[in-house]
Amino acid sequence: MRSIGIGIIGGGYMGKAHSVAMASVGAVFNTALRPRLEMIAATTPESAERYRAAYGFARATAEWRELVNDTLIEAIVIASPQELHREIALAAFAAGKPVLCEKPLGASLSDAIAMTEAAEKARLPNMVGFNYIRTPASQYARHLISSGAIGQVVWFRGEHTEDFDADATKPAAWRNQGMANGTMGDLAPHMINAALALIGPIATLVSDIDTVHKTRPSVDGPVTVTNDDQAQFLCRFANGAMGHLSFSRIATGRKMGYAYEITGTTGAIRFDQEDQNALWLYKSEGPAAERGFRKILTGPDHPDYLPFCQGPGHGTGYQDQIIIEARDFLTAIETGKPVWPTFRDGLAVMQVIDAAHRSHASKQWVTL
Amino acid sequence: MRSIGIGIIGGGYMGKAHSVAMASVGAVFNTALRPRLEMIAATTPESAERYRAAYGFARATAEWRELVNDTLIEAIVIASPQELHREIALAAFAAGKPVLCEKPLGASLSDAIAMTEAAEKARLPNMVGFNYIRTPASQYARHLISSGAIGQVVWFRGEHTEDFDADATKPAAWRNQGMANGTMGDLAPHMINAALALIGPIATLVSDIDTVHKTRPSVDGPVTVTNDDQAQFLCRFANGAMGHLSFSRIATGRKMGYAYEITGTTGAIRFDQEDQNALWLYKSEGPAAERGFRKILTGPDHPDYLPFCQGPGHGTGYQDQIIIEARDFLTAIETGKPVWPTFRDGLAVMQVIDAAHRSHASKQWVTL
């Protein structure tokens, strides 16, 4: 066991989540590397200091480059706005430091390509923060599919739907500007990553992308919304399975609609993040009169649950996903080997998003 | 109150359902017209007589034309294979008799056009048997949407999925031959009708259609399946709402997956026929901390429930939908006016199916 100096860039929503995760991952997983909250970077000296004190870091800075180059920092978590992901990641690799980057992998496909190339050239641990796929339920779903428990997959439907922008009178904000902050840029990556992980590569798709609330109020009058409120695409996976993915930030009533249903030739799986401790499984076995979707409550028999609790059905939560992610990042550093999902996996997600934008623009099926 | 002679063509699945409905609709709804089970037609004299005795008809025939032209028959229900819908309907209208035709409205778009033209030219009551939309829950969903309870609709997702053909080793049958008997022909009409009824006309769509099990066993060796196992399309409704519809007969675990979710700007609705006595409603009102999808159990406050039971939550079932349909057909005859859904409504459904086939063939978005 040895201490490792962690630097986190960004102290907001995800910066806090990663800070808490780094504070607790050692006790939860008995990791060989024990994070030391060395430095946090934020936009201003005041905010950085506030985050430092709140989360328990040793030092704070308003200059992320200072953090990247600090000799006590041995690993970096990027939780900044996505427009900065590329520049920070490249600087971190240049400084020889492993990087855990929040999704999406940059603000554009070209960002993702540059970041992936830099990571692979540097041969340094690199990981993308797709936390939702790390629930015990979704990890077990992957296992079920890959072990053939539901036969050959013929259908996948996934969605990531929330309703934080459903109210048309909600004032314009940063989320309403720039493709990287729209529904395709911000929400789609999680579910596309899930689709790729659960089913495999996407071969072709045809998409539709929509901005429902075309302006939003502001103190200076109506502001034009420049990105999308909802989007969807039909696809075929490389293995022939038919797929549908949809995304929305205006899905009234949906709070965390990261959900999928997977049909195989001998079984089916359903999952909804709003009840993240349950996985629904149907198997075409036993008497027909006794068949049905069973609600499996996650527990010690499912991946990564036991370190959180010995009792099944007691449940893990959002923060625990980030702790699992931190464990994986530490493992990558300890072993010197990339751990899924790497930047290359994040790039694959960006390629799908790019294809969806192209399909919408051309009104054509697009081949990846 | 007066008696009306009913003739039903077809004694199988739907023929029985309509027979039972005609036997009970009077007592349930206290209708002005009281059905008299006058004659049933089936393929052979033996089967016709068997159905006659079982369901309680006065007479039986193996010649549907005999039934159509019988002077005691005042109204006709077509529950035959869909390849016969057109010929029978045209003969019935020629004989001056009202027709309730099972879905789909014929085996092709041209059938539907001919049948609709004949019905309208004859100025006779005509109706298509879209029974699922008649549950108290779905009727109430229509009411909620049209009364503005969920604001402007921005998203519709509907499916009709079952798993009766999920087993790849199931022998080839009539369902596996001919487009009219595939998933798009057989299952899609119900949900497309729902989409049109709940949201309005579809403006454009792009589809994908798939045959997963390309051959099926038979006593004579493998038989090529000539129609589709699963299908889906993206669409835009004329009112701008984004839509997705999917259909499957290989949806392992799904028994009666006639289900939809509708997002409005101020609310949302969810329904699944597998729990047909519940309607889920979300409204963006009241304290945020108290908002959630509510599970409304149908009862006397919902359309057409009360005649079946005075207690809410006691539930209606499949057969009751056919009874409601029978009531509507009798009303159409009594008043001499077409009652929704007429042949023209059934034609609209066939036009969407046709567009989906064309889109799949051309790999293009199609405008209706």
Next chain:
Amino acid sequence: MRSIGIGIIGGGYMGKAHSVAMASVGAVFNTALRPRLEMIAATTPESAERYRAAYGFARATAEWRELVNDTLIEAIVIASPQELHREIALAAFAAGKPVLCEKPLGASLSDAIAMTEAAEKARLPNMVGFNYIRTPASQYARHLISSGAIGQVVWFRGEHTEDFDADATKPAAWRNQGMANGTMGDLAPHMINAALALIGPIATLVSDIDTVHKTRPSVDGPVTVTNDDQAQFLCRFANGAMGHLSFSRIATGRKMGYAYEITGTTGAIRFDQEDQNALWLYKSEGPAAERGFRKILTGPDHPDYLPFCQGPGHGTGYQDQIIIEARDFLTAIETGKPVWPTFRDGLAVMQVIDAAHRSHASKQWVTL
């Protein structure tokens, strides 16, 4: 196949249900005996005639004795207020006619005893109208338990809860007067019958009975409520299983809370009438990671479902239970043998209710 003349006494809620059932049972089940709606009796000539016309009976009467003694009446359904059950049943048996009596079996234990003795002395078909236990789901639950699918039963919890009297401002009505019309008298019988059918005889119990709304408004001022709003008891079944039953007419939010959960040593069952087409089954078999309550949708593989519909998950409803009941009654008549649940079964229910009242009065455990 032959016609049988049916007389129904009472044209309200249950009278209508039985009328509709008698009108459709033949077509549904292809019964050997085919009901002929011969006569309906109600309180006044006007109401009787109204019911006659609505439900399709041949004749009407305001004198139930006339119906009982009519030579064309071959079987009698008692759907009158429960205070009349005894007198009518005794007269019917005296006239040599089979009786289907709505629950409860009379207004008191002594009624039930007298009715059972009369039935058995007359050696005539007799049945009590416990309709809810006849859903395909509950019938299948009985089968699962008796076939050992969940091992030895150690726990039963049942409830029959509704909320029709939850509103304290609802005016006083007949339901609020007389023990036979209280929660124990009116709602408890259904679930006690279920408990006895599913688990077996109750050996001991201790109860608590409660009137929450002690007066109710009327046009003449407050009226004292003389029966119970909610009640419950602990019990031990003769086989040692622990039990709990509860009943309420003030269970806010509950519409048809006829629900039970049964724990066995190797499995468990859950059912709720509000979703009557689903049965939840857990079995302690297979990998622990794949265990969970499965939601079985009723279908052709479950008792008495197929005659209503060939497709699983399409669902039966309240009225269908009464049709199954009618089928059983016709079978009893056809075979000349009592069919479960007979008056003796109804008497067993009344004995439990009586024990619960005595336990509440004495504040003691009572042995049956």
Next chain:
Amino acid sequence: MRSIGIGIIGGGYMGKAHSVAMASVGAVFNTALRPRLEMIAATTPESAERYRAAYGFARATAEWRELVNDTLIEAIVIASPQELHREIALAAFAAGKPVLCEKPLGASLSDAIAMTEAAEKARLPNMVGFNYIRTPASQYARHLISSGAIGQVVWFRGEHTEDFDADATKPAAWRNQGMANGTMGDLAPHMINAALALIGPIATLVSDIDTVHKTRPSVDGPVTVTNDDQAQFLCRFANGAMGHLSFSRIATGRKMGYAYEITGTTGAIRFDQEDQNALWLYKSEGPAAERGFRKILTGPDHPDYLPFCQGPGHGTGYQDQIIIEARDFLTAIETGKPVWPTFRDGLAVMQVIDAAHRSHASKQWVTL
């Protein structure tokens, strides 16, 4: 903000949970007091050292008295077997140190009395580890009830059911010996605490307690089980509400059945820990046709959720409850004031358990 030295006695299930909580509570809640993992005590030097290393404590000991009296230890968490709770707590108070004691409060009523007297005499912060009541959902349920959102409570049903001992062939273990380790001793406290917190004091009860598996196998042959597998009681609360509580460790299929349903005169609440991020609320308001239980997903609008995540529906888990508990304990220490639930609250729970045992022994209703 200042550091506070924490000592935890016990390194197993709950010892780990409290260790993780103390490691992360500062970053989550930005607490004024920041825990320093100073020392952990366990049964042997080896196990203590193993826990120390795993959880990140500075020191370890096999002598809990050493920990209690260590000058760097400023607060103590008791996570030892319950037979030791009393002795440790008394020593801790004697040493002037605040105590967070795991439930139950000792192994007997006399333990609880002694511990409560010691705590109050010492005037030191004292708290019992009833973690489940601290979910955002259950905290919000308390708020709803106390604010009158469901009117006057008339009914409470609570259960704490699991199935870890359902398998009759599971070998005998410490859990099968001693009343404090039976279902009433081990599982009941959580739900009794919930009942008291949600509804208020219990006035009278009548119970039944059962040992289903009377022996269990061991390497030395069958061992007699000396405590209970399942138990239940009827009760009346001081406010007149009727209640039922049940507990089981053999509830096949139940993994974390800490569940309650509460009926009020104008609303109702349902909760099940197996889906801990949802609270079901029914309100008797609005059109009858739109009423139903709504599934509220917990989020930033519910107590103590926001520090874990900004997004509603993203979910908290088991470990988060312990973190909330740690926050409360730190608050008690910071302010010098007891924070609910104190030892006195834990004593109230033990009094109910004692009454249930007495009722079962005497077969009588018992007044508290």
